Structure formats: structure tokens, C-alpha cells
Amino acid sequence: xxxxLLFVSPAVIGFILFAYLNFRGVELSFTxxxxxxxxxxxxxxxxxxQLVLQADxxxxxxxxxxxxxxxxxxxxxxxxxxxxxxxxxxxxxxxxFRVVCYMPAVTGAGVLxxxxxxxxxxxxxxxxxxxxxxxxxxxxxxxxxxxxxxxILLLLAWGAAPGMIIxxxxxxAIPKDFYxxxxxxxxxxxxxxxxxxxxxxxxxxxxxxxxxxxGAWQTFDIIYFWxxxxxxxxxxxxxxxxxxxxxxAFAYNRPGVGAxxxxxxxxxxxxxxxxxxxxxxxxxxxxxx
Amino acid sequence: xxxTTATESxxxxxxxxxxxxxxLRLGVVYGMMILLTVVLAYPFYYLATASFKTVEELFRYPxxxxxxxxxxxxxxxxxxVVPLLRMALNTFIICILVVxxxxxxxxxxAFAIARLRFPFKNIIFGAMxxxxxxxxxxxxxxxxxxxxxxxxxxxxxxxxxxxVNSIGPLVIPSFLTSAFAVFLMRQYFMTIPKELEEAARIxxxxxFRIYWNIFLPLSFPVLAVIGxxxxxxxxxxxxxxxxxxxxxxxxxxxVGLSYFNSQHMSVIYRGSRFAAAFIAAIPVLALYFVANKxxxxxxxxxxxx
Numbered sequence: 001x002x003x004x005l006l007f008v009s010p011a012v013i014g015f016i017l018f019a020y021l022n023f024r025g026v027e028l029s030f031t032x033x034x035x036x037x038x039x040x041x042x043x044x045x046x047x048x049x050q051l052v053l054q055a056d057x058x059x060x061x062x063x064x065x066x067x068x069x070x071x072x073x074x075x076x077x078x079x080x081x082x083x084x085x086x087x088x089x090x091x092x093x094x095x096x097f098r099v100v101c102y103m104p105a106v107t108g109a110g111v112l113x114x115x116x117x118x119x120x121x122x123x124x125x126x127x128x129x130x131x132x133x134x135x136x137x138x139x140x141x142x143x144x145x146x147x148x149x150x151x152i153l154l155l156l157a158w159g160a161a162p163g164m165i166i167x168x169x170x171x172x173a174i175p176k177d178f179y180x181x182x183x184x185x186x187x188x189x190x191x192x193x194x195x196x197x198x199x200x201x202x203x204x205x206x207x208x209x210x211x212x213x214x215g216a217w218q219t220f221d222i223i224y225f226w227x228x229x230x231x232x233x234x235x236x237x238x239x240x241x242x243x244x245x246x247x248x249a250f251a252y253n254r255p256g257v258g259a260x261x262x263x264x265x266x267x268x269x270x271x272x273x274x275x276x277x278x279x280x281x282x283x284x285x286x287x288x289x
Numbered sequence: 290x291x292x293t294t295a296t297e298s299x300x301x302x303x304x305x306x307x308x309x310x311x312x313l314r315l316g317v318v319y320g321m322m323i324l325l326t327v328v329l330a331y332p333f334y335y336l337a338t339a340s341f342k343t344v345e346e347l348f349r350y351p352x353x354x355x356x357x358x359x360x361x362x363x364x365x366x367x368x369x370v371v372p373l374l375r376m377a378l379n380t381f382i383i384c385i386l387v388v389x390x391x392x393x394x395x396x397x398x399a400f401a402i403a404r405l406r407f408p409f410k411n412i413i414f415g416a417m418x419x420x421x422x423x424x425x426x427x428x429x430x431x432x433x434x435x436x437x438x439x440x441x442x443x444x445x446x447x448x449x450x451x452x453v454n455s456i457g458p459l460v461i462p463s464f465l466t467s468a469f470a471v472f473l474m475r476q477y478f479m480t481i482p483k484e485l486e487e488a489a490r491i492x493x494x495x496x497f498r499i500y501w502n503i504f505l506p507l508s509f510p511v512l513a514v515i516g517x518x519x520x521x522x523x524x525x526x527x528x529x530x531x532x533x534x535x536x537x538x539x540x541x542x543x544v545g546l547s548y549f550n551s552q553h554m555s556v557i558y559r560g561s562r563f564a565a566a567f568i569a570a571i572p573v574l575a576l577y578f579v580a581n582k583x584x585x586x587x588x589x590x591x592x593x594x
Contacts, residue, residue: 003496004407011398014465015416017435022423024431083325089318099581100326103333106577107570108525110546114566115332118339118559125335128350161329169589218424221527228550245426250532255430262426269424 029259036253048260058236059261062244063268068149069219069240070272072156073212077205080163085197087164088171098165105162109221112155117142117226120151145237152226152238163208170204171197202284210276217269218242241265333574340364340567344560364568366561371545372538373565380541381572383456383530384523390463391470391519392512398466399474400500404486417468432458433532458533459526463519470515473587477511478504514587517580524573542569 005012029048033041052059087097104112120126120141130138139147174197182192220242227235229247239247245265249258339347340363342356367373401407402414433453440452451457485507486499494502505512530541537548546569549562577584 001407004401004405004410007397007401007405007496007500008407008410008413010394010464011417011466011471012413014462015413015420017465018420018423018428021428021431021435024434025427025429028430086318086321086325089314091315091318091322093322097322097326098585099578100329102581102585103329103574103577106521106573107333108527108543108546108573110525110527110543111336111566111570112332114546114549114562115336118563119332119335123348123350125350125352128352158329158332161325165585165588214424218426221525224527224531225547225550228547231547231550233550242426245429246528249430259427259430262424262429266424266427270422273422 025259026263028256029263031256033256034253035255041256044256048254048256049264051257052260052264058239059241059244059248059257059264062239062241063265065238066217066219066240066242068153069156070213070216072153073209073216076156076160076163076212077167077208079157079160080208081167081201081205083161083164084167084171085193087168098168101164102162104159110225112159113222113225116151116155120154145235148226148235148238152222155222163212166208167201167204170201174200199285203286206276206280206284210273213272213276214269217265217272220246333570336563336567336570339560340564342560347560347563363560363564366558367565367568370558370561371540371548371565373542373545373568375538376540376542376545377568377572379456379539380524380543383459383541384520386456386460387463387523388516388519390460391467392516394464394466395470395515396474396505396508396512397500399471399478400504402471403475403478404499405496414471417466417471420468429532436533453533454535454539456534459523459529463523470518474508474511474515477508481507510583510586513580513583517576517584518587520576521573545569 028041030043030045031041032044032047051057054060083101087094087101118124122140122142124141126141127138139150141147141151178196178200179192182196187195219240223238223240223243224246227233227238227243229239229243229251241261242265245258245261247258248254248261335352338354338356339352341359341361342353343358343360343362346353346357402410436452436458438452440450440455440457443449443451443457449455451461481504485503489499489503524541525543526541527543527547530544531547534540534544537545542565546562546565549558549565
């Protein structure tokens with residue numbers, strides 16, 4: 001009996017610490033405490049929340065920019081699903097192909113951004129390619145905000161390939177009988193995909209959507225490297241909600257505002273997750289197979 | 290006689306048509322696989338080769354596939370900007386400790402939850418799972434304050450700062466389990482036959498011995514996944530070291546990479562940035578090429594259950 005408790009004691013300590021820190025985070029969001037103040041934190045009621053939620057606040061702007069990445073999640077899933085369909089074909093060399101597909105997930109954002117910003121520089125390889133196919137005045141990817149955003153989305157699209165591993169697992173869990181029956185009935189490839197594969201894949205797609213949306217709301221690493229605060233690359237017009245939280249907490253010396261922003265972000269994530277679970281009833285099939 | 294020939298030739302024609310279709314399918318599949326492989330692998334190839342190019346060659350279009358003149362100047366430049374090898378060593382030490390911590394703590398907790406009976410088991414497991422739902426951003430500042438006080442505490446107690454400005458805040462949490470890893474390992478442990486431990490119990494083995502001598506050796510695939518994941522997570526982490534470490538010589542390599550974004554970097558340091566990114570990518574890519582079999586299988590396991 002006690003052995004079990006002893007074995008999980010690190011987990012229990014971890015949970016208590018986790019609960020305590022989050023409780024302190026909520027508490028902090030109602031105070032005006034700053035890193036340099038010598039007095040104990042004073043309660044300021046909802047002032048931090050009012051600041052965070054007033055129209056045109058830095059945080060809301062950040063939240064709006066983050067929404068772009070959230071809305072991109074279905075595109076990423078479609079990419080990983082299409083690659084999984086390809087990787088599920090019975091041809092030689094598939095295991096090598098899978099190894100290549102997962103590579104983007106292995107290296108950190110710092111490495112990827114270093115390569116990406118160069119590939120997309122004014123006279124870089126991407127613009128060279130664009131010029132060679134007749135586009136005389138290709139975009140200035142590293143200076144115009146909108147084009148930076150496009151380059152980031154292209155990086156995310158490229159980085160969606162590793163998701164094919166999960167999609168592939170879903171594909172391979174579909175019983176062969178369904179495809180045999182479809183073949184007997186004379187279904188063509190498109191019918192098989194739309195009537196069998198996609199409906200049976202909906203639980204996997206839903207799983208990817210829920211986790212993808214939660215992760216997208218917290219986009220930090222890529223933006224941190226692309227628009228690093230305090231450097232020449234700093235670009236406020238790219239900062240996501242989490243970069244703003246980081247800035248409030250540490251750079252602007254307003255930890256209470258940072259904490260309030262984080263709680264708002266947490267609630268946004270909660271609402272989106274709940275919406276996903278409500279909406280799934282309309283499109284996810286659990287009953288077949 | 291004539292009828293048979295007609296059927297045969299029709300069957301032959303049909304099989305030839307099917308053969309053509311099969312060849313077309315193969316062609317399309319391989320064409321797309323090759324295209325995707327090029328698109329996915331090219332940035333890595335580019336990173337590796339550009340690190341050895343001269344600055345002049347770096348800006349040439351079309352980019353040279355193989356450096357015309359190999360140079361180590363970029364690496365020299367990178368070492369001038371930041372103490373890169375020192376940073377790689379720092380990161381490596383953190384990763385080794387994080388891997389140790391997550392393998393030990395998560396497997397022990399997962400073993401207890403999968404196999405032992407103890408009070409509040411379901412409540413504890415449920416509480417752990419709630420940690421997955423709350424974003425870490427809410428505890429960002431309180432965690433910093435906690436580790437600052439913890440550092441003062443350990444400094445007073447044993448004369449060693451294990452809080453802010455040490456690797457403590459990056460390493461110690463891995464010894465306190467992560468709900469996702471516990472969940473993944475629990476799933477795996479449930480598939481190990483009960484007869485094994487029953488026999489060991491009869492022979493008088495303690496639960497710790499059962500865990501250590503039976504469960505751990507049988508669980509290599511899942512331990513590998515957790516270990517590789519922890520290593521990559523530790524190596525690529527940027528927020529943690531950014532907050533908790535301050536001096537360049539104690540920083541990790543990912544934060545080191547961000548130093549190349551600062552305003553003092555001119556064009557000649559473009560190559561250095563590549564070299565630094567290349568050095569930062571090698572360990573995780575090498576680990577991945579050695580162990581991708583386990584990693585991919587583990588993702589499938591975690592993604593479906």
C-alpha cells in the first residue's frame with residue numbers, strides 16, 4: 001500500500017507545485033506587483049484584465065495574430081493527411097520516406113528560422129526561383145510584415161509533414177475488409193477515399209485538430225526567433241499572444257498584466273477546445289469499425 | 290478452340306491494361322515521394338552545405354549544391370559571437386539529467402498506477418491529467434519567483450544555488466513526472482502479463498525489484514520514446530533557459546542561436562549563423578537517425594490510445 005504512494009510521490013509533489021503556482025498566477029493577475037517594488041503586492045481588482053481586454057490592447061492584437069496560426073491548423077492537418085495517404089501506398093522505400101517526413105519536427109525553431117529567413121531573403125534561393133519563372137519583382141519576405149507572415153505560414157506548412165505519422169497510424173488501423181468490400185462493389189478511388197477512408201479517419205483528424213489548436217494558441221518559439229524582442233529583428237507586428245505575455249511578465253515589468261493575459265489565453269483555449277468537442281458530434285464517426 | 294483464344298487474348302489485353310495502370314500509379318506515387326523528399330530534406334542539406342561556404346558563395350544564385358571552396362570561417366565567426374561549444378556542453382548536461390529524471394520518475398509512477406493498489410490512486414491519476422489542460426503561461430512568473438526562493442533556500446541549506454541562475458529549474462521538474470509520459474508508460478505497462486510479477490511475488494521479490502528487474506527491461510521501446518522525447522525537448526527548449534539562465538557562458542545552444550539576431554550582426558555573420566544552427570542541429574538529428582524506429586512507433590502508440 002505505502003509502496004505505491006512512495007512510487008507516485010514525485011508526481012504528487014509535482015502536482016501540488018503545479019496547483020500552487022497556478023493559484024499564485026491567478027492571485028498575481030489581480031495585483032500591481034512589479035519586479036522592482038519593495039512593497040508587498042497591492043490588489044487592483046480587475047484593472048489588469050481591463051487593460052488586457054480593452055480594444056486595441058497589445059495582448060488582443062497578439063491574440064488576433066495568433067488566430068491566423070489557429071486557423072491554419074486544418075491546413076496542416078490536410079497536408080499531413082495527404083502525405084500519409086502517399087506513405088500508405090504499397091511501394092518500396094516507404095520506411096525511408098517516413099524518416100524524411102518526420103525530420104522537420106526534430107530540430108528546434110531556432111535552427112529552422114535561421115535557414116528559412118535566409119532561403120526567403122531578398123536575393124535568396126526562393127526569390128531566385130521566382131525570378132527564374134518570370135516574377136520580376138518577388139516579395140521582400142524579410143521586411144514587409146504581411147510577407148513575413150506568409151513565409152512563417154510556409155514554414156508551418158513544411159513543418160506539418162511530421163503529423164503524417166499520426167495520420168498514417170490512423171490509416172493503418174482501418175480494417176482491410178472495408179476496402180475489399182468497396183472493391184467488390186466496384187467503387188473507384190475517389191469513392192473509396194470519400195466514403196471509407198475519410199469517415200473512418202475522423203477520430204484521428206479530430207485528435208490532431210484538438211491538440212493542434214491548443215498548441216497553435218501558444219505559438220512562441222518560431223515567433224521568438226523570427227521577431228526576437230530587443231534585437232534588430234524585433235517586429236511587434238508579428239508577436240503572438242504568448243510573446244506578449246512574455247514581454248509583459250519580464251520586459252515591461254508588469255507581471256500582473258502578464259498573468260491576466262495568460263489567464264485570458266487559457267480561457268480562450270478552453271473555449272476553443274469545448275467548441276471542438278461540441279462540433280465533433282457533427283462530423284466525427286466513432287460508431288463504425 | 291477459336292473461342293479459347295479469343296478469351297485468352299481478351300484476358301491478356303485486360304491484364305496489360307491493368308499493368309499499365311499499375312505502372313502509372315507507381316510513377317505518380319514515386320514522383321510525389323521524390324518531390325516531397327526534396328522539399329523536406331533540402332533545407333537541412335542547405336544548412337549543412339551553407340555552413341562551409343564563403344560569404345560570397347552564400348549569396349550567389351543559383352545556390353551551389355556543393356561548396357566550391359570549403360571554409361571553416363563561418364564556424365570561427367560563430368565561436369567569436371558566442372561560446373558555442375560551451376553552450377552545447379551546457380545543453381548536453383541539462384539533457385542528460387532531464388532524460389534520467391523523466392525515465393525514472395515517469396516509469397516509477399506509471400508502474401504504481403498500472404500495477405499497485407494504494408489509497409487515492411484514481412484521484413492522483415486524474416489530478417495529474419488535469420495538468421495537461423492548463424497552459425504553462427499562467428504559472429510563468431510564479432514559477433520564476435518560486436525558483437528564486439528555492440535557490441536561496443538550497444543556498445542556505447547546502448551552499449549550492451539550485452534555483453534561478455542554475456540548471457535546477459530546467460532539470461528538477463523532470464524528476465517530478467509529466468502526465469503525458471506517465472500516461473504513455475501506463476498504457477505500455479498494462480500490456481505486460483500479470484503472471485510474470487505473480488511468480489516474482491511468490492519468490493519474495495519486492496515491488497521495487499519487480500519494477501527494476503522485470504518491468505524496466507521489458508519496456509525498452511517506451512522508455513526509449515520517453516528518453517528521446519525528453520532529450521529533444523530539452524535540447525530545443527528556448528523559453529526555459531531564456532528565463533532561468535542569464536550569463537552567456539551558462540546558456541544553452543538554442544538561446545545562443547537567438548544571439549545571432551541581435552543588431553550587431555552584419556552580413557559577414559550570416560554564414561556564422563548557419564554554422565551555429567548546423568552545430569545546434571547535429572546532436573538531435575544524429576539521435577533521430579539512430580533511434581527513429583522507436584520514436585515513430587512511440588508517437589503512433591501515444592497518438593492512438
